Amino acid sequence: MNRRILLAGSVIALAACSRAAETPAATPELSAERTAAVTAAVEAQRTRFAAAPDPAQADRATAYQFAFNGLWADHVPMTAFEGEVVMVVNTASRCGFTPQYEGLQQIYDEYHGQGFEIVGVPANNFMGQEPGSAEEIQEFCTLNYGVTFPMAAKTDVVGATRHPFYAWAEQGLGGAAVPQWNFHKILIGRDGRLIAAFPTRTEPTSDEVRNAITTALAVPAAATPTSL
Numbered sequence: 001m002n003r004r005i006l007l008a009g010s011v012i013a014l015a016a017c018s019r020a021a022e023t024p025a026a027t028p029e030l031s032a033e034r035t036a037a038v039t040a041a042v043e044a045q046r047t048r049f050a051a052a053p054d055p056a057q058a059d060r061a062t063a064y065q066f067a068f069n070g071l072w073a074d075h076v077p078m079t080a081f082e083g084e085v086v087m088v089v090n091t092a093s094r095c096g097f098t099p100q101y102e103g104l105q106q107i108y109d110e111y112h113g114q115g116f117e118i119v120g121v122p123a124n125n126f127m128g129q130e131p132g133s134a135e136e137i138q139e140f141c142t143l144n145y146g147v148t149f150p151m152a153a154k155t156d157v158v159g160a161t162r163h164p165f166y167a168w169a170e171q172g173l174g175g176a177a178v179p180q181w182n183f184h185k186i187l188i189g190r191d192g193r194l195i196a197a198f199p200t201r202t203e204p205t206s207d208e209v210r211n212a213i214t215t216a217l218a219v220p221a222a223a224t225p226t227s228l
Contacts, residue, residue, distance in 0.1 A: 026143055034146035041148035042072040049073050052080035062192025066165040068152035076150050083190050083221035084115045090123040090157045092130040092182035093140045100183045101145040103204035108149045114217050118149035123157045126181050173197050187212055190221045
């Protein structure tokens with residue numbers, strides 16, 4: 001499995017991700033606007049996550065059993081998103097696909113009010129393209145893309161030390177759930193169960209992703225709690 005991941009990742013790297021993405025510098029006014037928006041979002045997330053149910057009590061058939069260490073908050077418990085549609089995306093700051101942050105923020109703004117969440121998971125597993133400290137990742141996401149969706153701390157998404165969420169996702173979706181590169185996407189329904197995975201090259205704003213999100217949002221939230 002590890003050899004297959006590395007080989008597939010190398011192909012993608014040579015095609016598009018062997019160089020760092022060029023990110024245009026924001027104006028001081030835009031930087032200030034983004035910083036204010038991110039600060040407000042992070043404060044709301046901290047409050048929400050602190051009040052979330054204990055993942056240890058969640059249904060083991062759902063994603064709610066997991067929590068990530070947080071980039072801004074102490075942790076990102078998936079129980080905070082019960083009844084919502086969630087997309088988990090492994091991210092990187094120095095990849096040719098890094099501009100997908102813009103598309104992720106776009107669909108987050110578009111669908112968030114309908115019960116849609118994104119969890120960004122910075123990962124340094126592919127050619128060292130997320131080498132920065134927590135503070136550097138925070139600054140990059142804020143000033144360059146105004147990322148207001150929840151972000152995990154830097155986390156392994158493949159290999160022996162990968163986060164248990166990714167092992168669980170592979171059990172449910174097979175190899176499609178295993179990231180081959182940065183900006184791989186896993187979609188979870190309102191019931192906390194896996195729906196689909198989308199590879200790196202599938203843009204967040206593509207019809208394929210939009211249709212999956214809108215279909216998932218159209219499903220009513222479960223009438224019974226997912227926690228045990």
